[in-house]
Amino acid sequence: MSIISISGLVKRYGKIPALKGISFDVRHGEIFALLGPNGSGKTTTLEILMGLRSFNEGEIRYFDAAGQQKVGLKIGPVFQTPVYYDNLTVRELIKYYSQFYDTPSNHVDKYFDLVNLLDKLDCQYKDLSGGQKQQLSILLSLVNDPDILFFDEPSNALDPQIRLKIWDIIRTLKSEGKTIIFTTHYIEEAEALADRVSILSKGEILVTDNPENIIKLYNDSFKVEFTLEQPVDVESFEQFGVVGMSFFDGVYSFSVDSINGRLMQIVKDMSEKLSISKITIGKSSLEDVFVRLTGEKAAS
Amino acid sequence: MRQLANFFIMQCIIAYRSKTALFWSFLYPLAMLVLMLSVFGDAKGAGVTGDDPRLMTVTGVFVITIMSGGIFALTTVLAADFQSGVYKRLKVTDLNRFHVTIGLMLRQLIIIVLGIMLVTAGAAVLFSVYPNGNFFSVLLLIFIGSVLFSSVGIIIANLCSRPQTAIAIANAIFLIMIFLSGSTFPKTFFPDWLAVISQTLPASYLFDLIESQLFYGESLLENSQDFLVLSAMCLIAFGISVKTFKWE
Ligand SMILES: Nc1ncnc2c1ncn2[C@@H]1O[C@H](COP(=O)(O)OP(=O)(O)OP(=O)(O)O)[C@@H](O)[C@H]1O
Ligand SMILES: [Mg+2]
Numbered sequence: 001m002s003i004i005s006i007s008g009l010v011k012r013y014g015k016i017p018a019l020k021g022i023s024f025d026v027r028h029g030e031i032f033a034l035l036g037p038n039g040s041g042k043t044t045t046l047e048i049l050m051g052l053r054s055f056n057e058g059e060i061r062y063f064d065a066a067g068q069q070k071v072g073l074k075i076g077p078v079f080q081t082p083v084y085y086d087n088l089t090v091r092e093l094i095k096y097y098s099q100f101y102d103t104p105s106n107h108v109d110k111y112f113d114l115v116n117l118l119d120k121l122d123c124q125y126k127d128l129s130g131g132q133k134q135q136l137s138i139l140l141s142l143v144n145d146p147d148i149l150f151f152d153e154p155s156n157a158l159d160p161q162i163r164l165k166i167w168d169i170i171r172t173l174k175s176e177g178k179t180i181i182f183t184t185h186y187i188e189e190a191e192a193l194a195d196r197v198s199i200l201s202k203g204e205i206l207v208t209d210n211p212e213n214i215i216k217l218y219n220d221s222f223k224v225e226f227t228l229e230q231p232v233d234v235e236s237f238e239q240f241g242v243v244g245m246s247f248f249d250g251v252y253s254f255s256v257d258s259i260n261g262r263l264m265q266i267v268k269d270m271s272e273k274l275s276i277s278k279i280t281i282g283k284s285s286l287e288d289v290f291v292r293l294t295g296e297k298a299a300s
Numbered sequence: 301m302r303q304l305a306n307f308f309i310m311q312c313i314i315a316y317r318s319k320t321a322l323f324w325s326f327l328y329p330l331a332m333l334v335l336m337l338s339v340f341g342d343a344k345g346a347g348v349t350g351d352d353p354r355l356m357t358v359t360g361v362f363v364i365t366i367m368s369g370g371i372f373a374l375t376t377v378l379a380a381d382f383q384s385g386v387y388k389r390l391k392v393t394d395l396n397r398f399h400v401t402i403g404l405m406l407r408q409l410i411i412i413v414l415g416i417m418l419v420t421a422g423a424a425v426l427f428s429v430y431p432n433g434n435f436f437s438v439l440l441l442i443f444i445g446s447v448l449f450s451s452v453g454i455i456i457a458n459l460c461s462r463p464q465t466a467i468a469i470a471n472a473i474f475l476i477m478i479f480l481s482g483s484t485f486p487k488t489f490f491p492d493w494l495a496v497i498s499q500t501l502p503a504s505y506l507f508d509l510i511e512s513q514l515f516y517g518e519s520l521l522e523n524s525q526d527f528l529v530l531s532a533m534c535l536i537a538f539g540i541s542v543k544t545f546k547w548e
Binding site (some may be wrong): 051087096101104144 | 302303306309310313314317381384386387388389390391392393394395406445548
């Protein structure tokens with residue numbers, strides 16, 4: 001059952017199209033990821049869904065749990081950049097932001113245990129660390145007991161430990177029945193966290209499905225990676241019968257459907273002519289699909 | 301009402317903790333008072349029908365206090381907050397543009413009234429200058445002036461997409477108004493064409509009306525036409541500031 005249904009959404013900044021007619025549905029109670037490289041339109045999409053930006057074409061519909069169409073939803077936002085008054089304390093931010101809704105609430109109490117802020121209550125926002133700020137942003141997105149949470153790159157620029165903590169919080173929120181849409185350019189984040197993923201590239205959605213299906217559908221195969229002591233042109237691998245060789249960060253890679261005699265022959269031929277220093281064969285990940293689909297290497 | 305009250309209180313805390321806000325609201329007017337009274341303080345006996353001529357200088361400092369507390373304080377802070385997304389976050393709460401604009405204006409009103417109390421006390425204690433006029437009429441004029449110039453400050457922030465532009469425009473408007481309203485130089489020095497321009501400025505109406513209180517000790521009724529014009533300007537500016545409020 002959908003909570004939001006988006007169809008044919010087009011957004012132009014001046015003449016430049018940022019979204020070129022995207023469509024997807026988000027279901028009640030799921031964690032939905034918008035995965036895409038920088039500038040692909042993640043923030044634009046999220047802020048349109050929150051009602052903060054206008055759009056040029058398309059339709060967005062909201063539904064309640066019973067499937068009835070609604071005018072809007074109660075939303076909980078986490079923005080990509082810090083958006084709180086610097087010189088208010090954690091306690092004050094919680095207190096005042098809870099009061100800015102028509103029905104005041106103390107839902108925060110319910111979620112306070114999720115975050116590590118107890119000893120920071122009287123600390124001003126500007127004195128919090130990046131991880132603490134992000135946890136506070138999440139806490140503040142919950143003050144109105146929202147139907148749906150919009151998290152724009154919630155773990156960006158955080159160290160791995162804090163990132164795992166944020167993942168934990170998101171999973172707990174899901175287990176409490178919240179619907180969460182988040183954006184990320186970290187593939188492993190989408191893979192680890194999301195029930196379903198849309199891969200967004202240059203304003204277009206390339207695929208929407210659960211991570212396992214995406215991997216299966218687009219790359220039910222293996223990946224061969226190796227490095228060379230003397231780098232050569234990627235085209236020159238055609239002599240070995242390899243097409244679609246890619247080269248990034250010193251590593252050559254290509255995909256094959258199965259590990260068979262032909263692959264072994266290719267590896268043998270290559271190692272006779274080139275000085276291969278290290279070679280691995282592994283199962284494809286979402287990252288490989290992402291790279292293949294978007295033609296870009298994402299940060300990981 | 302609850303939302304407005306909470307937004308207003310939150311804004312007061314923010315202003316109280318901001319060193320620049322405190323400087324512009326209190327130290328700057330007091331410094332202007334001391335400076336201007338030291339420069340113009342000797343012009344004793346030049347008064348025509350009014351009282352102590354130094355009260356014209358005090359009137360000027362009142363107007364400067366109201367304008368800097370309205371235009372400056374709001375433009376700089378709002379433009380920066382629009383840029384960083386603070387109001388984008390507030391927009392997805394149930395706060396509306398009335399809560400936000402009125403909350404900000406009320407805060408500035410409190411700051412301006414405190415600033416003017418400080419200036420009045422400074423004038424009395426340091427220079428033994430005591431204003432005439434009806435307390436409530438003066439308070440009413442301060443209220444109208446501060447809503448008017450706070451609206452102007454909000455409008456500037458609304459219309460500029462970059463903080464630097466907003467601050468430059470606020471500066472220009474502020475300077476033009478304090479020179480042409482008579483707040484720093486008596487308007488009698490102005491050539492005719494400048495006097496005509498001067499007479500259209502909101503700051504001139506505010507200056508003349510406060511002067512009629514502090515210096516001449518007249519009632520508002522005697523200046524009802526000016527008073528109506530100023531009130532109308534205030535209402536229009538308030539309307540525009542709410543209407544154009546853009547959240548980011
Ligand atoms: N306010 C704006 N005015 C003009 N162009 C914009 C504006 N906001 C975004 N864009 C453009 O729209 C495109 C999509 O931007 P958006 O911020 O949605 O991308 P994103 O996927 O969130 O990127 P990132 O990962 O860097 O946050 C970009 O090309 C960007 O330059
Ligand atoms: Mg973004």
